[in-house]
Amino acid sequence: MRTLSRFAVIAFISLFAVPVFAADPCLLPPQRMQKPLLDNASLDDELALAMEAASNACLPVSEVCEQLKLSCTTKLQQANAAQTATDMRAYVVDMQTLYLGQRFPIGVLRPMVSDGLSNCSLSVEQLKAAMGKRREMAGIRRELAKEYDRWSRWLASVQQRCRGGALPAAPVAVAVPVSAGAAPADAGTVAPSTSAAGAAVVAGAVGATVTLDAQRRAQDEAAKAAAQKAALEQQQRAEEDRRVKAEADERARRELAEVDAKRQQEALAQSQAAAALAQSRADDEKKKGEQAAAHAAALEADRQDRAEAERVVNEREDRKEAARKRVEALRQAEEERRRKVQADRETARREAQEEHERRRDEHTRNWELSDEQRKLKLAAEDARFEEEERVRREKADREIAEAGEFDRSDERLGGAVAALGVGGYVNLANSRARVSGLLLGAEISFRVGIWTLAPAAGLASGFEIRAAGSYLTTVGAAGGSVSVLGGTPELRVFWGRLGFGIALSVQQIDSDLSLDTPRLATKVTATALGPTFTLAVVDDRNVRVLASVRWLPAFASLDNVEGELEAGFAAFSMHVRAGKQRGLGDDGTFSRHGYFVVAGIGGRLRW
Numbered sequence: 384m385r386t387l388s389r390f391a392v393i394a395f396i397s398l399f400a401v402p403v404f405a406a407d408p409c410l411l412p413p414q415r416m417q418k419p420l421l422d423n424a425s426l427d428d429e430l431a432l433a434m435e436a437a438s439n440a441c442l443p444v445s446e447v448c449e450q451l452k453l454s455c456t457t458k459l460q461q462a463n464a465a466q467t468a469t470d471m472r473a474y475v476v477d478m479q480t481l482y483l484g485q486r487f488p489i490g491v492l493r494p495m496v497s498d499g500l501s502n503c504s505l506s507v508e509q510l511k512a513a514m515g516k517r518r519e520m521a522g523i524r525r526e527l528a529k530e531y532d533r534w535s536r537w538l539a540s541v542q543q544r545c546r547g548g549a550l551p552a553a554p555v556a557v558a559v560p561v562s563a564g565a566a567p568a569d570a571g572t573v574a575p576s577t578s579a580a581g582a583a584v585v586a587g588a589v590g591a592t593v594t595l596d597a598q599r600r601a602q603d604e605a606a607k608a609a610a611q612k613a614a615l616e617q618q619q620r621a622e623e624d625r626r627v628k629a630e631a632d633e634r635a636r637r638e639l640a641e642v643d644a645k646r647q648q649e650a651l652a653q654s655q656a657a658a659a660l661a662q663s664r665a666d667d668e669k670k671k672g673e674q675a676a677a678h679a680a681a682l683e684a685d686r687q688d689r690a691e692a693e694r695v696v697n698e699r700e701d702r703k704e705a706a707r708k709r710v711e712a713l714r715q716a717e718e719e720r721r722r723k724v725q726a727d728r729e730t731a732r733r734e735a736q737e738e739h740e741r742r743r744d745e746h747t748r749n750w751e752l753s754d755e756q757r758k759l760k761l762a763a764e765d766a767r768f769e770e771e772e773r774v775r776r777e778k779a780d781r782e783i784a785e786a787g788e789f790d791r792s793d794e795r796l797g798g799a800v801a802a803l804g805v806g807g808y809v810n811l812a813n814s815r816a817r818v819s820g821l822l823l824g825a826e827i828s829f830r831v832g833i834w835t836l837a838p839a840a841g842l843a844s845g846f847e848i849r850a851a852g853s854y855l856t857t858v859g860a861a862g863g864s865v866s867v868l869g870g871t872p873e874l875r876v877f878w879g880r881l882g883f884g885i886a887l888s889v890q891q892i893d894s895d896l897s898l899d900t901p902r903l904a905t906k907v908t909a910t911a912l913g914p915t916f917t918l919a920v921v922d923d924r925n926v927r928v929l930a931s932v933r934w935l936p937a938f939a940s941l942d943n944v945e946g947e948l949e950a951g952f953a954a955f956s957m958h959v960r961a962g963k964q965r966g967l968g969d970d971g972t973f974s975r976h977g978y979f980v981v982a983g984i985g986g987r988l989r990w
Contacts, residue, residue, distance in 0.1 A: 409545035420528040426462035427521035432635035434514040455503035798831035801956035807981030820860025826853035882917035911935035956987040
């Protein structure tokens with residue numbers, strides 16, 4: 384009987400005391416964070432903006448272009464590192480896994496693309512292509528995050544259906560319970576003596592059931608708290624994502640604004656430089672045009688001046704020629720008149736003589752005049768005629784002189800003969816002695832020119848033949864005495880004020896060198912030939928000032944150079960000549976070298 388009671392107690396306890404320490408059959412599978420996907424999408428957007436800024440700044444290539452490419456490379460490396468740490472395929476596997484026998488209906492997902500870049504050192508076209516791929520990658524990541532969020536909401540709805548009994552629970556590991564149908568039969572056979580023990584067991588079972596309900600409520604509250612916490616975290620992540628995206632957009636906007644500002648500054652600088660260059664070129668062209676116009680105007684003015692001056696010269700020459708013709712005509716008319724008057728007078732005298740002789744032969748009584756009276760009458764007539772002729776001659780001469788007075792300032796003299804007294808200083812030496820002292824002498828010069836019409840801007844051009852002869856001797860010279868008899872014929876051709884020609888110098892030098900032992904007296908002839916250059920400072924019919932240089936290397940030394948200043952005013956003439964000479968006598972016994980200075984003044988006869 385005791386054994387039967389024990390069995391009944393055990394059966395009762397087995398009926399009600401079911402272990403409840405099992406897992407939640409509707410428990411959600413583990414889920415991943417969506418923030419890595421959104422962060423990678425933001426990195427792709429920032430990288431696309433950096434690539435766009437670099438491509439825009441590299442047209443043309445500049446220092447800003449290289450800086451933006453370096454910044455783009457840094458962002459590319461950061462994005463590649465973050466995206467390598469995020470496995471996008473795991474998100475897809477989570478959404479494909481069954482939950483409580485249900486499969487999530489995944490939407491259409493685009494396949495992931497990759498540009499395979501490690502730096503931004505690319506061309507503008509390559510940067511634009513990579514920018515498009517990065518923006519496409521950012522869109523794919525956001526689409527995946529959105530689909531994963533939809534999957535999370537789907538899991539929550541399936542879990543609610545599971546807990547509401549609409550879906551079968553997933554199998555869980557629990558203790559095997561005793562069959563509930565056998566419990567009442569066994570319970571009815573329990574002995575009364577065992578009621579106290581059974582009550583205790585029932586109380587224990589009830590307490591266990593209460594504990595199980597409390598645990599389930601706690602689990603439900605924990606699940607709700609976890610769900611609320613997850614929702615709050617998701618909201619916080621969304622806020623953080625929005626904040627990060629806003630910051631990234633703001634950074635991208637600022638960088639793009641900076642790039643645009645730099646590009647605008649560069650464009651402004653380039654436009655200003657181009658404008659400055661264009662202005663400089665325009666100024667240069669304008670300056671060249673003004674210079675060309677000024678040059679053309681100067682040429683035109685010079686041409687007009689030359690034409691005007693030539694017109695003035697031609698008019699002056701025409702007036703001079705007309706004056707010459709008028710003078711010649713007046714002279715011829717005067718000569719013709721004189722011849723006619725003389726012929727008329729001779730005819731009248733002859734007729735009067737014939738009439739007198741005729742009357743004298745006829746012995747007429749009416750003859751009133753004697754021979755003496757007739758002679759007196761003829762003398763009076765001759766005196767009256769001579770006076771009238773003198774008055775007519777003076778009037779004709781005045782008319783001819785006035786007709787011959789015209790401007791001849793442009794004409795050079797045809798020629799001149801001048802005689803001058805000369806004084807100077809000489810210093811000559813040979814290998815054995817030196818002679819130095821004052822020179823005195825005389826010089827005669829002759830010149831004749833053949834000139835053409837004077838141009839408006841300068842003197843007349845033409846040929847000139849000039850010759851000068853001089854005799855000079857030393858006075859009180861130290862070392863001996865030297866006398867020089869020489870001549871210098873010269874032919875010059877003038878073009879306005881400049882003259883070029885050739886001169887020949889022939890000198891006979893008679894020297895007595897008292898310092899020689901024995902005393903040496905020698906006479907040599909020195910000849911030199913060379914070109915001359917002349918500048919006519921002033922050269923007209925009244926004033927003549929010429930500066931000449933002669934270089935006479937032939938038959939002498941290269942040192943044989945002399946310069947001359949020749950001047951003349953009205954009837955006066957003067958010149959100054961200086962030079963350095965060196966030469967060898969004909970017999971080889973005397974060589975000379977030294978210098979001389981002479982000056983002369985005298986009168987000239989010009990025509």
